[in-house]
Amino acid sequence: METDFVNWLLARIPADPRLEVPPGDDAAVLRPPAGRRTVVTVDMLMEGTDFILGPDCTPRAVGHKALAVNLSDLAAMAARPEAAVVAVSLPRRGGDAIGRGLLEGIEALASEYGVTLAGGDTNAWDGRLVISITAIGSVAPGAAWRRDGARPGDLLVATGAFGGSLLGRHLAVMPRCREALAIAARHRVHAALDVSDGLTLDVSRMMDASGTAAVLDAARIPIHPDAVRMSRRPDDGRTPLDHALADGEDFELVMAMPAEAAHAAVAGSRDMPHATPLSIIGEVTAGQGLFLRQPDGSQAPLAARGYLHDFDS
Template sequence: METQFLKWLLPQLNKDHRLEVLPGDDAAVLRFPGGKRTVVTTDLLTESVDFRFSKSSADNDFPPPASAHQVGRKAVAVSLSDLAAMAATPEAIVVSVALPQNGGRRLAEELFKGIQEEVNTFDITLAGGDTNAWDGPLVISVTAIGSILPRQCWRRDTAQAGDFLIVTGPLGGSLLGRHLNVTPRCREATAIASRYPVHAALDISDGLAIDCGRMLTASHVGGTIELDLVPIHPDAISLSEVPHTNQITPLEHAMQDGEDFELLLAMPAEAAQALVQDDPSSLVAKTTMQPRIIGKVTESLDFCSTTPDGQTKRLEPKGFEHVFQ
């Protein structure tokens, strides 16, 4: 029952300086210091589309099943990743769930533990939410609220010809399990924003090729990705060897796989070179970030890839898209 669940849940939520009105009222009242702007984003995850709990009938059991704890963490992490893409500091989340009527309570408790883990990791507050039940699978939506000083927000539509393109880590093969253990680049984004000029940014959620295409199109520019510079995650190599999956190369995985949640940045050339030479742990302690230059923004509107032998090809913006009619 919702009332009993809330009776269990609400006392566990910390009092927080950002909450003028505590969770349990009709709405949260948030207060941010110093005239900061509010950044808001939302993301919705659906069982069997974004994750699955049970083992698949396929004999290789791919992609791996998720625990409710992992789903709770991931639901928060993917929304925080969108805040990172704007260089906003995460402050609060509100969480809505549609729980299956059977076993919903136990599921909600496990989800909450995962949510709470991310709340603690990123020092944010769980400001409220909604709990529904139905005869369908689990649906969870996390709205994340961040803060940023005026005019310091990154955006995707302001890349400039001559900018270098940077990714913050190796790509591809996330479906082997990294997609259930997402590390949003929030601290890295705010640290980079405080030290370097960044003209445009987004988080790679649907695949490098499609997301880079989105940035270039939004900015009314083109770009070239040098294929031998794209950092390939070891998982992309492993995944290309898994039977019964799309047999594509590790590079194709790095270019097209979704759910890496690394950042793609367009930066002035000199700043880009300084960033990749900088020690990442001097920016953020214990970060796993490995920034790499992968290409350039061009005035010509074409989106291309080049190979070391000098061949240039038009790049298909392939990646993950939800399909509906």
């Protein structure tokens, strides 16, 4: 029943100095951090499209992912996570247990990343689970990373490794917030985004927004062990590199940085307050499009591939 669920939820939300009026009123009132800009992002996950509940995909895992993908977008803007509001539409059958599981996943990640839950809305219907989270972050004026600032001569720096996320990382997303804030505090970044739909597709979006082209180095793309495992499946027929370039849901960051800053960031990444490796995966050039460069120096056009939401016009 909704009232029980909401009361249970409210009782679990810890007090936070950022909330002048906490959840439970008609709306929450946030105290914005002094002198900072507010960054807002929203993401919706729908059962049947984005996940299917089952033994490998619990409500808790869905709650984690729903918040994590929003925090990944805040990381891509170099914004510090502050607050989140949650809207869920629960299936009538089993909705209470699903709702509690969702909130457990959201709460665990929220407390790990310093996010206060500022409110939410719970509905029940005859459809499948839908969850939408709006995350709010803050950034110093003019300091947000954008995707349209890459310049010829920049190097492309990536966090982590790519490919094969469907083997589990697409749910157990670890947003690169700490990495982004540490890099932003130390190094110049001209453009950035998080890889949600596919490395080539997302890099091509950055290049299109910036009016530039990119050359990716085949031998320098960090390939996740999951990409290797997937390519070994008998019916797969794809190389690990192909998985890394096109699978998506990696939720790693790609940043276009001046060459000196890129080298300094990679060299200094061992001393960063996180253990995520950084790699230089290519460079930004004049022109348009994507290219893949082989170790012998030859290069060929690279198709931008990844996940696109289909709908009819």
